[in-house]
Amino acid sequence: AQSVTQLGSHVSVSEGALVLLRCNYSSSVPPYLFWYVQYPNQGLQLLLKYTSAATLVKGINGFEAEFKKSETSFHLTKPSAHMSDAAEYFCAVSNQDSGYALNFGKGTSLLVTP
């Protein structure tokens, strides 16, 4: 079985502030972990993924995430928020048991204020 929990359905940050979106996972076997972003009326775009290589993963648009096995976490961060970062962010997990299909969290809506 596998699942992810995203803490905070809404997060608000000021432009230029640190972005921290939290994700905790549960997986009975070694997981693959992903962060996707969804802009209004668009599909899902991959930000970054962890596939058992480096634990600190760098993605697009300045985002990065760190895989912490001891904490079963994969939090997403960005040092300085831009207005264009406002979107819905989804954490997802997959593993061999699921046929590598993605199991998504409920999403976190990021609001960036001027």
Next chain:
Amino acid sequence: DSGVTQTPKHLITATGQRVTLRCSPRSGDLSVYWYQQSLDQGLQFLIQYYNGEERAKGNILERFSAQQFPDLHSELNLSSLELGDSALYFCASSGSFSGNTIYFGEGSWLTVV
């Protein structure tokens, strides 16, 4: 542009009807996934096909079915539609299933009235 093409983009139909959503995966991708996104259920995995064969099944209703054809395009059939089936349906594809990146299409908006 992810390279995954879905049609139609928008669809309005009545309760009890049947619709077919179509998906063309990225060139060369053998694996196709279908997801449903709704406000109350979030993003739910429905079903996965790999090279024409069903690979994994998620929360897909019995009224729904899918298939992947020899040219690798896929169709999701939704029948006896109910108001609660109104949602955004995503198709996604990947080269294989061992942790490869899964690319999503723009989705098909289904409204059941």
